Every structure is written in structure tokens, then in C-alpha cells.
Amino acid sequence: MSATTSTAAVPPSADVRKSRRRAEREAERRAQRLHSGLSGYWFLAPFAIVFLLFLIWPIVYGLWMSFTDRTLIGTNPGLVGLENYIEAFGDAQVWQTLWQTVFFTVISTIPLVIVALVMALLVFTGLPGQWLWRFAFFASFLLPVAVVTQVWGWMFQPDLGLFNTWLGNLGLDPVGWLTDERFAMWSIALVTVWWTVGFNFLLYLAALQAIPEHLYEAAAIDGAGAWRRLFSVTIPQLGRTTWLVLILQVLASLKVFDQIYLLTGGGPAGTTRSTLLYIYDTGFVNYRLGYASAISYIFFALIIVLSLIQLFNRRKEA
Amino acid sequence: MGEIVDEVRVELPDISIDRTTLAWGAPYYTKLAMASTGGRAPEAAVMHLSRLIGYAPGGLLEPFDMDMLEQVGIRESDIPAALFERCLFQDEMYALPLDTHPFITFYNPAIAEPAGLLNPDGTLIEITSPDEFLDAGRAMADVTGAQGIAYGYLSDPAQAWRLFWGLYGQSGAEYDFTPGQDVGFDDGTAVELLEFMQSMLDGTVAAPNSDYGSAIANFTTEQAGLILSGVWEKTSLQGAFPDLGGSPVPVMFGTPAAFGDSHSYVLPRQLTPNPARREATYEVLGAILKQGLTWAGAGHIPSLIPVVESPEYQDLVPQSNYAQAAESIFLDPPVWFAGSGSDFQNRMCQAMQTALQGLGSARDSVDTMIREMNTFLATPAPA
Numbered sequence: 069m070s071a072t073t074s075t076a077a078v079p080p081s082a083d084v085r086k087s088r089r090r091a092e093r094e095a096e097r098r099a100q101r102l103h104s105g106l107s108g109y110w111f112l113a114p115f116a117i118v119f120l121l122f123l124i125w126p127i128v129y130g131l132w133m134s135f136t137d138r139t140l141i142g143t144n145p146g147l148v149g150l151e152n153y154i155e156a157f158g159d160a161q162v163w164q165t166l167w168q169t170v171f172f173t174v175i176s177t178i179p180l181v182i183v184a185l186v187m188a189l190l191v192f193t194g195l196p197g198q199w200l201w202r203f204a205f206f207a208s209f210l211l212p213v214a215v216v217t218q219v220w221g222w223m224f225q226p227d228l229g230l231f232n233t234w235l236g237n238l239g240l241d242p243v244g245w246l247t248d249e250r251f252a253m254w255s256i257a258l259v260t261v262w263w264t265v266g267f268n269f270l271l272y273l274a275a276l277q278a279i280p281e282h283l284y285e286a287a288a289i290d291g292a293g294a295w296r297r298l299f300s301v302t303i304p305q306l307g308r309t310t311w312l313v314l315i316l317q318v319l320a321s322l323k324v325f326d327q328i329y330l331l332t333g334g335g336p337a338g339t340t341r342s343t344l345l346y347i348y349d350t351g352f353v354n355y356r357l358g359y360a361s362a363i364s365y366i367f368f369a370l371i372i373v374l375s376l377i378q379l380f381n382r383r384k385e386a
Numbered sequence: 387m388g389e390i391v392d393e394v395r396v397e398l399p400d401i402s403i404d405r406t407t408l409a410w411g412a413p414y415y416t417k418l419a420m421a422s423t424g425g426r427a428p429e430a431a432v433m434h435l436s437r438l439i440g441y442a443p444g445g446l447l448e449p450f451d452m453d454m455l456e457q458v459g460i461r462e463s464d465i466p467a468a469l470f471e472r473c474l475f476q477d478e479m480y481a482l483p484l485d486t487h488p489f490i491t492f493y494n495p496a497i498a499e500p501a502g503l504l505n506p507d508g509t510l511i512e513i514t515s516p517d518e519f520l521d522a523g524r525a526m527a528d529v530t531g532a533q534g535i536a537y538g539y540l541s542d543p544a545q546a547w548r549l550f551w552g553l554y555g556q557s558g559a560e561y562d563f564t565p566g567q568d569v570g571f572d573d574g575t576a577v578e579l580l581e582f583m584q585s586m587l588d589g590t591v592a593a594p595n596s597d598y599g600s601a602i603a604n605f606t607t608e609q610a611g612l613i614l615s616g617v618w619e620k621t622s623l624q625g626a627f628p629d630l631g632g633s634p635v636p637v638m639f640g641t642p643a644a645f646g647d648s649h650s651y652v653l654p655r656q657l658t659p660n661p662a663r664r665e666a667t668y669e670v671l672g673a674i675l676k677q678g679l680t681w682a683g684a685g686h687i688p689s690l691i692p693v694v695e696s697p698e699y700q701d702l703v704p705q706s707n708y709a710q711a712a713e714s715i716f717l718d719p720p721v722w723f724a725g726s727g728s729d730f731q732n733r734m735c736q737a738m739q740t741a742l743q744g745l746g747s748a749r750d751s752v753d754t755m756i757r758e759m760n761t762f763l764a765t766p767a768p769a
Binding site for chain 1: 412413415416419420422423440441444445446540541543593595596597599600603604723728729732733735736737739740743745754765766768
């Protein structure tokens with residue numbers, strides 16, 4: 069108040085009054101923005117809490133555990149520094165399961181991309197009975213893994229299974245679909261393709277429907293036949309989707325666990341044991357949580373590196 | 387067990403009993419360990435006796451008070467000595483066995499009889515060598531027109547080990563599983579046993595590629611006259627043949643022994659112990675054990691000697707015919723990583739599977755087993 073009275077002797081000019089009003093309005097707006105910004109955080113809070121509690125905290129806690137000899141049944145973990153990591157790098161099982169995981173990723177990802185594309189093209193190009201095909205191609209994806217492995221387990225059954233009965237009818241020897249080291253991983257990949265291809269099919273179908281019609285018209289006017297249109301219009305236009313499907317599929321296949329756990333338990337002779345199954349066995353069956361965490365972090369780092377390489381390649385292309 | 391607990395509820399109306407059944411195997415033990423470390427352990431839990439050594443040192447279990455057990459009518463002398471010995475850790479009793487469940491043979495009299503394998507009283511004739519066992523299989527195969535013996539081992543985390551380890555016990559061979567050292571294991575005997583198992587899976591004596599489910603199916607559809615399985619299958623098999631026969635696994639390698647284990651009660655450590663609840667727990671467990679006859683109805687051999695010796699039990703057929711298997715039960719080696727539902731059993735089975743399918747030699751499989759054993763022994767114990 070005193071300041072106002074002291075300056076009141078010299079009335080402010082119109083310009084000063086205007087700029088003061090402007091400043092006041094600005095401050096008011098800023099306060100409003102701040103207020104609405106704060107309420108935004110409230111909307112964010114439920115997600116942020118869940119995110120911190122169930123993602124960030126376990127990541128930090130797991131990292132800490134990987135430097136300890138924590139077990140599931142012991143109570144006082146001691147810090148062991150990098151010992152777990154050193155052990156993991158020298159553990160033949162880590163490398164073997166990693167190789168098997170990569171092998172599974174390769175043999176499952178390729179058909180999961182190609183078969184999904186072929187299925188989507190079949191539906192898109194106007195196979196009669198569209199709704200049935202759409203449903204049939206996607207339906208298996210809706211089944212829980214326990215059902216899928218139960219059904220396929222019966223079909224793969226060595227003595228009485230459907231496949232070996234067919235082979236027998238053809239006069240061929242039975243195959244140890246899940247019990248022969250040469251075939252087990254391929255059988256798991258087959259189940260995985262049958263079970264999950266529907267999702268990729270859906271992504272491709274959506275992408276196909278988004279290709280502008282005029283591209284096909286222009287190609288047709290230029291005299292392109294069906295195959296030429298497929299290879300020069302459709303497939304290039306699906307580039308982004310293929311990239312997306314590929315990345316999602318590689319990440320999903322690297323994380324393979326359920327179907328292996330239920331179908332073979334990692335056998336025969338450990339040939340279908342994936343990295344995650346080894347981590348599970350180490351942590352939850354043999355109770356070495358610290359060591360299991362260390363292997364998890366090595367695997368985590370590998371996936372991050374892979375993702376970064378893909379991201380980098382994508383940027384370069386763009 | 388539901389029936390038993392219902393009876394105990396009537397017997398002890400002042401005690402409220404909650405009961406949970408979980409899926410068998412590794413997930414069960416994970417849940418038990420996590421409930422205990424997480425401070426939400428049940429007052430009592432069932433555990434395979436062979437797993438005790440992996441738990442007791444970790445401080446997850448509390449020992450039984452022998453005086454309190456006596457107050458509810460259970461004495462040390464009521465439990466078979468060999469079983470009781472495995473219940474001890476550092477001279478304290480950490481497990482209270484409810485039963486023994488050995489690996490045995492069930493047979494179909496309608497096939498065993500024409501094959502000339504039954505005594506006049508309907509029991510299985512004595513088989514004392516591997517060759518006699520294979521001959522018995524061939525004789526039953528002649529009757530069935532398919533195989534003689536059903537034995538499923540493929541894609542299973544325990545079956546191959548159950549037969550192998552029981553036969554290892556029969557051979558009388560030594561073993562030494564000392565953590566931190568290489569395993570002491572008679573590889574010559576192991577190769578011999580595995581070769582015997584290979585010779586059994588020749589398509590006549592037994593099917594070469596059978597899993598657990600198809601072995602049961604082959605037996606119940608009379609494609610085989612005898613099945614190598616556990617007492618736990620008694621109820622389902624008797625559903626197919628009311629006159630089902632049972633006997634211990636024939637002593638083919640000298641010493642009576644069969645793989646087996648025991649469902650035993652343990653007391654998980656409580657963060658805030660409640661003496662009244664603990665006392666009630668002893669009463670309930672005492673009452674459950676005395677209901678051993680009901681439990682025996684499911685095929686298991688009750689742990690309490692007075693129950694097994696009772697005339698009521700002796701009237702149970704085929705249970706009383708195989709009850710003697712409990713006396714020579716051969717448990718997994720007493721190390722933290724072995725026992726029912728363990729990764730160890732699974733790895734042993736996977737190593738044997740290659741030889742049993744004829745995809746590799748018995749020697750190679752035994753080498754793999756020894757390598758795996760040494761890996762486990764070199765791994766620090768989690769407790």
C-alpha cells in the first residue's frame with residue numbers, strides 16, 4: 069500500500085497502465101495453467117503408481133538382487149558383487165538356452181510373418197465366406213495356452229496321437245514329436261505358429277485395407293497384372309506393417325515360456341529349454357533368486373541391444 | 387483327504403480347519419516357500435519327505451515337539467524306523483509322515499493268470515531276475531497280442547527316475563552325494579540298469595514310446611497285463627478292474643527296494659506364533675494320521691504301524707498285497723536339490739530318455755547323468 073501511495077504523486081502513463089494490466093492477465097493465466105497442470109497429474113497418478121510399483125520397483129529390486137546371493141528360502145542375502153554375472157557368463161546352460169531361444173525365434177518368426185501375410189492376402193483378395201475365414205484364422209489366438217498345449221499334446225502323443233496314427237496309416241515310422249531331440253523344438257514352433265498367427269494376420273489385414281485404392285487403379289491402367297500389383301504395390305505398401313510385425317514377433321518369441329513349460333518342460337535332454345525357462349528353474353525350482361536375476365539382466369540387456377539396433381536401422385532408413 | 391478332514395471336523399468340533407489343495411510339483415514347493423518367507427504360511431503343510439533336507443536348513447520349518455505328539459497319541463515307535471530317520475534334521479523331528487507311496491506293479495489277473503504268472507491265491511509269482519521279468523512280459527504279451535507291461539516315461543519329469551532309482555536301490559550299489567564334491571555313483575551298475583530298461587522297451591515286453599497317459603490307457607484297455615506305476619494310481623485303475631492286483635516291484639537285482647516317498651506334514655515357521663493354534667494343529671494332525679485307513683483307500687500305505695497292522699487294513703486288496711513295499715522304500719539321495727518334483731529328477735529323466743528311446747547308448751546317458759549330478763553338487767545350496 070505504501071508503494072502505491074508513494075507513486076501516486078506521478079500518475080502512470082496509459083502505456084504503463086496497459087502493460088501492467090497485460091502482466092496481471094498473464095500471471096492469472098499462468099496460475100490457471102499451473103492449476104490445470106496439477107490436476108493433470110492427478111489423472112496420471114493411478115497409472116504412475118502402478119507403473120512405479122509393478123515395473124520400476126521390480127526392475128530396481130531385481131537389479132539389486134542380482135548382486136546378492138538371495139534365495140527363495142533363505143532370509144539374509146549377502147552382497148556378492150559381480151559374482152553372479154561372472155558365473156552366468158561361464159555357465160554353459162546360459163549359452164545353450166540362449167542359443168535355443170534364438171533358434172526358436174528364427175524358426176517361429178519367419179513362418180509367423182509369411183503365413184500371416186498369406187492368410188491376410190487370401191482373405192483380402194476376396195475368398196468367398198469372408199467372415200468364416202476371418203474368424204477361423206483368428207480364433208486360435210483366443211485360446212488359453214493351457215488348452216492349446218493340451219490339444220496339441222494329445223496330437224503329438226507318441227503312441228496314440230493323431231499325427232503318429234496318420235504316419236502309421238501311411239506305413240511310416242512314428243515320430244517323437246516332443247520327445248526326439250531332432251524334432252521337439254520344431255514341434256513347439258509349429259504349435260506357436262498355429263496359436264499366435266491370428267494376431268499378425270489381423271495386423272496385416274488392417275494394413276491391406278488401408279492401401280489406397282487409386283494405387284491399384286493406376287497400376288491396372290498401366291497394365292500391371294495381379295502378380296505385378298502384388299509385388300509392386302501391395303508388398304511395398306506393407307513395409308511398415310511387416311517391420312512392426314517382425315519386431316513384435318522377435319520380442320514375443322524371445323520371451324517363449326508357457327508352451328515349452330507345458331509341453332516338454334524343457335526336454336528332451338534340455339533341447340527345448342529356453343532362457344526364460346532356465347531363469348524360472350534357477351529361481352523358482354532351485355531357489356537361487358540372485359543368480360536367476362543376474363541371468364535375467366543379461367537377457368534383458370540383450371533384448372535392449374537388439375531393440376536399439378532395430379531402432380537405429382529404422383531411423384537410418386527413414 | 388477331504389473326506390478325512392470332514393471326519394476330523396466332526397471329531398474336533400471346536401477347531402476350525404481350512405484346507406487348500408494345490409497342483410503337485412515344482413509350483414507347489416515354490417508356493418510353499420514363498421508363503422513361508424512372506425510370513426503367510428499355513429499352520430501345517432504337506433511335503434514330500436525327500437524334499438525336507440532342502441527346506442529344514444533354510445529356517446522355513448519348525449521341529450515337532452515329541453511330547454505334544456505323544457499327547458495326541460503318536461509315538462516314535464508307531465513310525466517305521468527307516469522313515470523316521472529321514473524325518474530328522476540335526477536330531478530334531480521336522481516331518482510327520484502321513485504315508486509312504488512307493489513305485490509298485492499293478493496287474494490285471496485276467497491276463498496274468500493265463501500267462502502263468504499267478505499263484506493259486508491270486509498273488510503274483512515271485513520274479514527274482516531281470517530275465518524272469520522280461521519273460522513274464524513276453525508271456526503276457528502272448529495273451530494280450532500287444533505288449534506285456536505298460537510303462538510310460540516320455541515327457542515326464544519323474545517316471546524314468548522312479549524305476550531306475552528303485553533298481554539302483556535293489557542293486558545295493560553305493561552312492562555319495564556330498565555338496566561341493568564330485569558324486570560317488572556306481573556308473574557300471576547304472577549302465578547295466580539302464581540297459582535292462584532299454585531291453586524292456588522292445589515293443590513286446592513294453593512299448594518303446596509310451597508316456598504316462600498312454601501307459602495307463604494301454605493297461606486299462608488290456609493291451610498290457612501289468613503296469614509299473616505308483617500306488618497313487620490305485621483308485622483310477624481299480625475303476626477299470628475291480629479285481630486289480632498289486633505287488634511290490636519284483637526284486638530283480640538282489641536287495642528288496644523300490645523308489646518311493648512319503649507325504650509328510652511339516653510346520654512352516656510362523657512370524658507370530660500362536661500357541662493355541664499350534665496346539666490345535668497337533669490335535670488335527672494326530673486325528674488325521676489315525677484316519678489312515680481312509681487314506682489307504684486311495685492306495686497309499688499309511689505311515690502308522692498300528693494302522694497297517696490292523697485287521698481292517700489287512701482286508702484291503704490290493705493294498706495289503708503291496709504294503710510290504712513300505713519296508714524297503716528307497717528315497718532320493720538326501721541333498722537339497724533332489725526329491726519329488728525337483729529339477730534334479732527332471733534332468734535325470736531327460737538324460738535317460740535318450741537311451742530309453744534308442745537314440746543313444748546307456749553309457750552316454752549315464753555320463754550325462756553324472757555330469758548333471760556334479761553340476762548340482764557344485765551349485766551352492768540356497769539355504
